[in-house]
Amino acid sequence: MxxxxxxxxxxxxxxxxxxxxxxxxxxxxxxxxxxxxxxxxxxxxxxxxxxxxxxxxxxxxxxxxxxxxxxxxxxxxxxxxxxxxxxxxxxxxxxxxxxxxxxxxxxxxxxxxxxxxxxxxxxxxxxxxxxxxxxxxxxxxxxxxxxxxxxxxxxxxxxxxxxxxxxxxxxxxxxxxxxxxxxxxxxxxVLTGKSTLWGGSALRVEATGYGCVYFAQHMLEDADDTLEDKKCLVSGSGNVAIYTMEKLYELGAKPIACSDSSGTLYHQAGIDLDLIKEIKQVRSGRLREYLETHDDAEYTASDDYPEDGQQIWRYSADLAFPCATQNELNEQDAQCLLENGVKAVIEGANMPCTNKAIDLLLEQQVLFGPAKAANAGGVATSQLEMAQNSSMTRWSREEVDEKLKDIMQRIYQDAKRTAEEFDAPKNLALGANIAGFRRVADAMIAQGVV
The missing domain is CATH 3.40.50.10860 (Leucine Dehydrogenase, chain A, domain 1)
Structure with a gap:
């Protein structure tokens, strides 16, 4: 156009x-x-x-x-x-x-x-x-x-x-x-992500990761599938990746790989999440330390990555969750995921897939959860924190989790419905983009030239 x-x-x-x-x-x-x-x-x-x-x-x-x-x-x-x-x-x-x-x-x-x-x-x-x-x-x-x-x-x-x-x-x-x-x-x-001791919301740290998995759950349910027993690749090892892995375990899936800036960790038996939390959140250490406890795991230093992409996307799995940073999954990585049988890619980071990677995944009819929809749980819970601050109230972890689940379901349904409206069923990237744009654009028109 x-x-x-x-x-x-x-x-x-x-x-x-x-x-x-x-x-x-x-x-x-x-x-x-x-x-x-x-x-x-x-x-x-x-x-x-x-x-x-x-x-x-x-x-x-x-x-x-x-x-x-x-x-x-x-x-x-x-x-x-x-x-x-x-x-x-x-x-x-x-x-x-x-x-x-x-x-x-x-x-x-x-x-x-x-x-x-x-x-x-x-x-x-x-x-x-x-x-x-x-x-x-x-x-x-x-x-x-x-x-x-x-x-x-x-x-x-x-x-x-x-x-x-x-x-x-x-x-x-x-x-x-x-x-x-x-x-x-x-x-x-004026700031969200505060400590729960002084105005922060329960579940804010976990919200982006949890929301990403809730979104994946809705995608799979619509495809007559579930998270149960799915092997998952989760890049990163910060809050988004850690709490994506935590919720995957809670819902019956098994994370088998994660990464940090120094390298990629693969553990076929399933990532020991308690150990990852200790290494990253308590010690501020590196993933290679994991091998001191689990000698059956594999670690690939970033210097030894394939020239055309990231090591983490080279393993066989059912689902992929890029949760590290922008442009971490390129067209060659997407091809490897396809060859290794990945059924869905759900973005936890902001713009982690290149445009060519997205095009290839959609072309091959892999389920794709775009970041602006799948990782919106974090900002949604930030707004819930704003609401609690303005009303001088505090909601329980369970209350926030229920609201988060409802928001992620609404986001998924909105993206799905909009994709179908424009004759692109299952293209949630198109659905999310149009749905988000239309809401903002209509508000801008209603408010005049400002």
């Missing part, structure tokens, strides 16, 4: 050298062609052009002092992309790879993910090119305080509510919240 092509080309000119952002935009816009042909109002109101340009882009210097007394300088970001449905909502990522392209792709995806939840939240994202690894608690605290000293003036419980992401957990959220509270002299629900 010429309109979509022209919009992408114009974006490349106005936002040069932002590869990840282009990829996210292309994946979504190309699937919108049938909607745009059916409803010319979106073109008449320039919705694509308006949606591709963030409402506000913030870039700022973050200066802090390390333990040796040396001043360090990092770059901070907050992209407030779209507030048509509610306050900007999206995580903060602290990682050396963070740049404008990464933050914009994450923020753009967040618009549609948040829309799919059906909750009143807009899309945003942020972070900094700061690496918490190897830093002392004092250094991390000073960085977080410096970061919030700049960010606080742009956020608020009804304006922009950041959360955690890679490199930002309960510790970092705590340091940032403390600095925000010190500056504004208010105890606002």
């Amino acid at each position: 010429t309109y979509i092509h022209d919009s992408i080309e114009q974006l490349r000119k106005s936002s040069p050298a932002q590869t990840e952002f282009y990829q996210a935009v292309e994946e979504i816009l190309e699937s919108l062609a049938p909607l745009l042909e059916k409803n010319p109002k979106y073109r008449q109101h320039s919705i694509i052009e308006r949606m591709l340009e963030p409402e506000r882009q913030l870039m700022f210097r973050v200066t802090w002092v390390d333990d040796d007394g040396k001043v360090q300088v990092n770059k901070g970001y907050r992209i407030e992309f779209n507030s048509a449905l509610g306050p900007y909502k999206g995580g903060l990522r602290f990682h050396p790879s963070v740049n404008a392209s990464i933050v914009k792709f994450l923020g753009f995806e967040q618009i549609f993910k948040n829309a799919l939840t059906g909750l009143p939240i807009g899309g945003g994202k942020g972070g900094a090119n700061f690496d918490p690894k190897g830093k002392s608690d004092g250094e991390i605290m000073r960085f977080c305080q410096a970061f919030m000293t700049e960010l606080y003036r742009h956020i608020g419980p009804n304006t922009d509510v950041p959360a955690g992401d890679i490199g930002v957990g309960t510790r970092e959220i705590g340091y940032m919240f403390g600095q925000y509270k010190r500056i504004v002299n208010r105890f606002d629900g």
